[in-house]
Amino acid sequence: MPNDIETRLAELGHSLPDAPAPAANYVPYVMAGPLLHISGQISMDADGLITGKLGQDLDVAAGAKAAERCALSLIAQAKAACSGDLGRVKRVVKLVGFVNSTANFTDQPKVVNGASDLMVAVFGEAGPHARSAVSAASLPMGVAVEIEGIFEIA
Template identity: 45%
Template sequence: MKYLRLYFLFALIFSSTLVSHAQTPEDRIKELGLNLPEVGEPMGTYVKWRQVGNVIYLAGNGPDVFGKVGSDLTLEEGYQAARETGVEILAVLKAACGGDLNRIKQFVKVLGMVNSAPDFTDHPKVINGFSDLMVEVFGDDGKHARSAVGVAALPNNIAVEIEVIVELKE
């Protein structure tokens, strides 16, 4: 029994070490094996972000995944599209923060729009692809208030579009 307790204590310590996250968002991005893309130009007459005080508002971002979730794409493919959008948003946030994601204090609000078939109703499960990634990268500071809605169409038939509001450290 004594050895069993020691085994469980060792297993608990060892497993918590394995799942511990690096200290900075940049370290976590590396741990996850993510490569942030170059930030492209806006598709229209707008800017990718606007800073007001210590708050950054991001324009909508979407993935290179096309079609309607629930008819052209599965829920899982929609989830991955939202996660891919999260990688794009990390790149935009990094640019907006002058190259330092450590400046982000917390995520405030997220609007996730899903290009969905009329009878598809799992929009929150799709946008979890984005939300889960932000928590993986920022921990509790990546948690946010959120709306996840289905829409009839998105620009260029992208699968999802996500807008973000973050607060910067002072």
């Protein structure tokens, strides 16, 4: 039976992907006290990796959609860490977004809003969070966006 978070996701037209497996020598998440630290989730959808450089190959809207896909993977990792119970998420604490962008692209915050907006829509009052939005000259496998997150868990 879906919980409130999964119901909100469905109402927004989203379904969670499977929690992605690590691509190198790290774990997908670490629980430290009540804080869940989730490793960077890269932009991908059902068709595969979302690649490209903002300011060259992708516009802000496409970048924001890529960031939204990262957010869905973050939520999928949180679900796995909470043994399937997203109701245990008390708060989205912080997101750090890395945007594969050209040297003159300055709209990284607008791109990472794709993830932030989804967190607020899904988690309501527990969704607003601290955040960084950083330009990167390149990202793993050429992806457009990578986002890591910290969540408070009950």
